[in-house]
Amino acid sequence: MSRMTRRILLAAVSAVAVVGAAAAQAKTKITYWAWTEHVAAANAVKTEFEKQNPDIEVEISNLNPFDLQDKFLVAMAAGVGGPDVALILQRRFDVYISTGGLLETTKEMSPLKGQYPAAVWSSIERDGKTYGVPYDQNPSALFYRSDIFEQNNIKVPFDTWDDFVAAGKVLSQKGIFITHVSAPSGVPGVANLVEYLQSRNAQIFDDNGKVVRNNALARETVRFYYDLARTHKIAFESRNNAPEFFQAIKDGRIAGYAVPSWALFRLQKEAPEQSGKWRAMPWPKWGANAPATTGAWGGNVLAIPKSSKNKEAALKWAQFIGANDITQIRIWEEGHLLPAFEPALKSEALLKGESYLGGQSIYESALKPRTLNNFNYFDWAKTEVIVGNELDLMFGNKKTPEQAWDDIEKQLISQLRR
Numbered sequence: 001m002s003r004m005t006r007r008i009l010l011a012a013v014s015a016v017a018v019v020g021a022a023a024a025q026a027k028t029k030i031t032y033w034a035w036t037e038h039v040a041a042a043n044a045v046k047t048e049f050e051k052q053n054p055d056i057e058v059e060i061s062n063l064n065p066f067d068l069q070d071k072f073l074v075a076m077a078a079g080v081g082g083p084d085v086a087l088i089l090q091r092r093f094d095v096y097i098s099t100g101g102l103l104e105t106t107k108e109m110s111p112l113k114g115q116y117p118a119a120v121w122s123s124i125e126r127d128g129k130t131y132g133v134p135y136d137q138n139p140s141a142l143f144y145r146s147d148i149f150e151q152n153n154i155k156v157p158f159d160t161w162d163d164f165v166a167a168g169k170v171l172s173q174k175g176i177f178i179t180h181v182s183a184p185s186g187v188p189g190v191a192n193l194v195e196y197l198q199s200r201n202a203q204i205f206d207d208n209g210k211v212v213r214n215n216a217l218a219r220e221t222v223r224f225y226y227d228l229a230r231t232h233k234i235a236f237e238s239r240n241n242a243p244e245f246f247q248a249i250k251d252g253r254i255a256g257y258a259v260p261s262w263a264l265f266r267l268q269k270e271a272p273e274q275s276g277k278w279r280a281m282p283w284p285k286w287g288a289n290a291p292a293t294t295g296a297w298g299g300n301v302l303a304i305p306k307s308s309k310n311k312e313a314a315l316k317w318a319q320f321i322g323a324n325d326i327t328q329i330r331i332w333e334e335g336h337l338l339p340a341f342e343p344a345l346k347s348e349a350l351l352k353g354e355s356y357l358g359g360q361s362i363y364e365s366a367l368k369p370r371t372l373n374n375f376n377y378f379d380w381a382k383t384e385v386i387v388g389n390e391l392d393l394m395f396g397n398k399k400t401p402e403q404a405w406d407d408i409e410k411q412l413i414s415q416l417r418r
Helices: 003-025 036-052 065-078 090-099 106-115 146-151 161-172 186-199 216-230 243-250 263-270 311-322 325-335 342-346 362-367 380-395 401-416
Strands: 028-034 056-062 085-089 133-137 140-145 179-182 235-238 256-260 278-282 300-303
Touching: 028 036, 028 065, 028 311, 036 056, 036 311, 036 325, 056 311, 065 085, 065 090, 085 090, 085 311, 090 300, 090 380, 133 311, 140 146, 140 263, 140 362, 161 216, 179 186, 179 216, 179 256, 186 216, 186 380, 216 235, 216 380, 216 401, 235 243, 243 263, 256 263, 263 278, 278 362, 300 311, 311 325, 325 342, 380 401
Parallel strands: 028 056, 028 085, 179 235
Antiparallel strands: 085 300, 133 300, 140 256, 140 278
16 A cells, blocks of 8 residues: 555545544433433433434433422523423423423424323413423322231222221221321422312312312312321321331331322332232222212423523423323333323233232223313412411311311412412
């Protein structure tokens, strides 16, 4: 090989290396904020996304859910410091839409409207426009210790809440609680109460965002929630996800847990030794002739800030995990998060038995038999504070449930001017 030929070859190799380096540098990096089981689900599908989109790299950050909500709101206001995609609680999403800082997704998402439950779709739509991408729905069920129920001759599933209370009184004689209430409540515990409100369509706001006045159904539900703990003494009281709550589960002092399917993720983590002893049943009805409905604790939306410098890549990621039946099935498999994208609900993966539940399918046994009611969330960041404070006064024996609810109404009307 001549010296000239060698120079030409080396120059060509160098040019290829430069082009390759430039291509590597051109890869778009997006950040995604989520928490615990959602992070596990995202990590499970990240490789496949990057394989399909080799020009995009996803960095996943695990944050406390409430810190995430607040930091994202601050980042939107500042226009810097935020992620490209964030997982936002459905109940708070109205606040983010109101800022005007979210990317509109009407063009991309409108053709998919029929692929999501109405209760989920309504959370991302305002005035005929959509913002973000639905992610999951969290209809509630009732988890229970089958061995403890059998030992005490408790028949399942329960048809009504009256049946539930009667069973709880049987267990209470043995020092066992049949469920849990979030007390002290504060903001995190309000979602626990909303499960019950939503399941019987006890709306706080009407469809136009006005506070429902003289709300007898909501007042009655708060009384029911209070009575579980203080009158019937069948509910264990603690803050949401408090260590003492999970210790009581490990000790066999709690035999029921009224929550969505993501609870299985926590039970497996906190009490692995109880595998095979738990089961799940549908949310009880509010009367023998009442509709077979349930509420939700949670439910989340994928949000993209206008300030993102990578909007196109961010939208691809959001749709990949929120509008794709394959990846929506993976969030079920990894975190027991019920897909919002309805085509995923037809998958046999949801019918797979869970060894922790003695081979039972949560979806088939507990979730599918119930319809998730819609719930109207408006000014929810402020509403949660008002409701949480009043629940704490109620459980602190400062007010009756009826007084607490009446004061909630008054404060919502005066402070929110709705």
